[in-house]
Amino acid sequence: MVRNINTLVIGAGQAGLAASEHLFNHNIDHIILEKDRIVERWRTSRWDSLVANGPAWHDRFPTLEFSELNQDSFASKESVVRYFEKFAKKINAPVYENVNVLEVTKGNNFFLIKTSNGEYEAKNIIVATGAFQVPVIPNIIPDHSKLDQLHSQSYKNPDQLKKGAVLVVGSGSSGSQIAEELNREKKEVYFSIGPHDRPPRRYRGKDNVWWLGVLGKWEAKTPNPGTQHVTIAVSGYDGGKTIDFRKFANNGITLLGMTKEYKNGNLYFEDDLKMNIKNGDKNYLGLLNEADEYIKKNDLSLPEEPEARNFVSDHSCITSPILKLNIEKIGIKSIIWATGYKHDFNWLKVDVIDKGGKPIHQNGVAETPGVYFLGLPWLSMRGSSFIWGVWKDAKYVVEHIANR
Numbered sequence: 241m242v243r244n245i246n247t248l249v250i251g252a253g254q255a256g257l258a259a260s261e262h263l264f265n266h267n268i269d270h271i272i273l274e275k276d277r278i279v280e281r282w283r284t285s286r287w288d289s290l291v292a293n294g295p296a297w298h299d300r301f302p303t304l305e306f307s308e309l310n311q312d313s314f315a316s317k318e319s320v321v322r323y324f325e326k327f328a329k330k331i332n333a334p335v336y337e338n339v340n341v342l343e344v345t346k347g348n349n350f351f352l353i354k355t356s357n358g359e360y361e362a363k364n365i366i367v368a369t370g371a372f373q374v375p376v377i378p379n380i381i382p383d384h385s386k387l388d389q390l391h392s393q394s395y396k397n398p399d400q401l402k403k404g405a406v407l408v409v410g411s412g413s414s415g416s417q418i419a420e421e422l423n424r425e426k427k428e429v430y431f432s433i434g435p436h437d438r439p440p441r442r443y444r445g446k447d448n449v450w451w452l453g454v455l456g457k458w459e460a461k462t463p464n465p466g467t468q469h470v471t472i473a474v475s476g477y478d479g480g481k482t483i484d485f486r487k488f489a490n491n492g493i494t495l496l497g498m499t500k501e502y503k504n505g506n507l508y509f510e511d512d513l514k515m516n517i518k519n520g521d522k523n524y525l526g527l528l529n530e531a532d533e534y535i536k537k538n539d540l541s542l543p544e545e546p547e548a549r550n551f552v553s554d555h556s557c558i559t560s561p562i563l564k565l566n567i568e569k570i571g572i573k574s575i576i577w578a579t580g581y582k583h584d585f586n587w588l589k590v591d592v593i594d595k596g597g598k599p600i601h602q603n604g605v606a607e608t609p610g611v612y613f614l615g616l617p618w619l620s621m622r623g624s625s626f627i628w629g630v631w632k633d634a635k636y637v638v639e640h641i642a643n644r
């Protein structure tokens with residue numbers, strides 16, 4: 241039997257749940273199909289010690305507070321899961337768990353959705369299957385090497401790794417938090433750093449997420465449709481600290497440039513470490529300058545913080561960068577690739593995906609009437625793939641559905 245529904249939401253992560261709240265607000269008949277459990281990615285695709293990148297007052301939906309937390313603290317992943325479970329209960333979200341959407345095709349006036357538990361027809365579909373779907377590991381080191389290679393998505397804690405040194409590749413929030421954790425646990429850590437932004441955690445008494453808000457950076461529009469998520473090294477660890485790779489080096493982590501190639505047991509690195517650190521500083525100082533200007537322009541009385549502009553000195557691994565490492569000699573046994581994700585929309589057999597596999601849409605509204613996307617990086621703005629941002633995008637998308 242084929243079941244009929246006005247709007248079918250695929251995925252019960254934060255994006256699907258946000259959509260549900262707005263669909264209820266417009267009295268739109270809907271269900272959410274989830275192949276695993278509600279917010280599965282927060283449950284099983286994060287490392288054990290992960291905390292949210294933004295404080296509790298910010299990394300949430302506007303309609304529910306993190307009541308169990310100090311609002312300036314950073315929620316653990318368990319706390320994020322509890323938060324969304326509570327939210328789903330509060331709105332009575334019509335989630336069907338353990339139902340995998342296998343194929344969506346277009347009929348005359350509806351979409352036909354084949355699932356692991358029967359078929360549906362829907363006037364609208366909202367694709368909320370996540371931005372970070374398939375882990376990407378660059379094709380650099382052959383599988384037959386003796387190294388254990390894992391993606392940051394599968395990293396849980398230091399005990400999981402073999403005894404010996406570890407190379408972490410990728411200097412976004414994941415790579416930098418994992419490298420720091422391994423260093424703290426007395427592992428010998430090599431850390432390959434690419435281009436990154438590294439905004440201050442706090443400046444002049446205000447958190448980074450506050451600055452991004454008042455400076456209009458969260459709501460910055462996509463410069464070109466399909467622009468990729470920019471790697472930002474930011475952390476809520478230890479109550480939240482600014483990431484400064486120089487300090488990582490002074491604490492014993494060996495910094496390296498981008499990982500280039502592997503040949504005969506040797507790893508080669510680009511000579512770009514100094515430049516990547518310098519550009520990271522430029523981004524950091526740029527934000528301080530913009531913040532100072534904002535304070536001046538708006539006549540705010542926020543405490544001065546000149547020491548934020550002092551950097552510790554460069555470690556020798558920065559001034560004389562290592563370009564080649566012999567894996568056996570150094571004793572590297574594991575590599576953690578914190579190198580991002582790609583999409584997988586193979587199941588979506590509707591003409592809304594370009595040749596490169598990316599969805600074609602404007603602010604989440606596809607050209608094919610009735611198809612919507614949520615949760616993608618830069619869907620409508622920089623904040624689109626984050627907790628608070630997806631709620632705003634969901635509001636827009638559902639208003640579009642209501643007006644169809």
Ligand SMILES: Cc1cc2nc3c(=O)[nH]c(=O)nc-3n(C[C@H](O)[C@H](O)[C@H](O)COP(=O)(O)OP(=O)(O)OC[C@H]3O[C@@H](n4cnc5c(N)ncnc54)[C@H](O)[C@@H]3O)c2cc1C
Binds near residue numbers: 277625
């Ligand atoms: C390591 C990491 C840390 C992050 N930290 C933060 C943070 O601190 N603050 C913040 O605001 N954001 C953070 N994010 C970004 C973002 O908030 C999360 O990625 C979040 O999980 C995205 O939610 P989503 O609902 O868009 O997608 P997902 O959480 O990926 O949910 C999609 C759901 O769809 C389901 N699904 C997929 N395919 C199908 C199918 N065919 N049929 C049925 N169901 C399907 C999946 O099982 C999944 O449950 C982080 C991201 C990562 C990777």
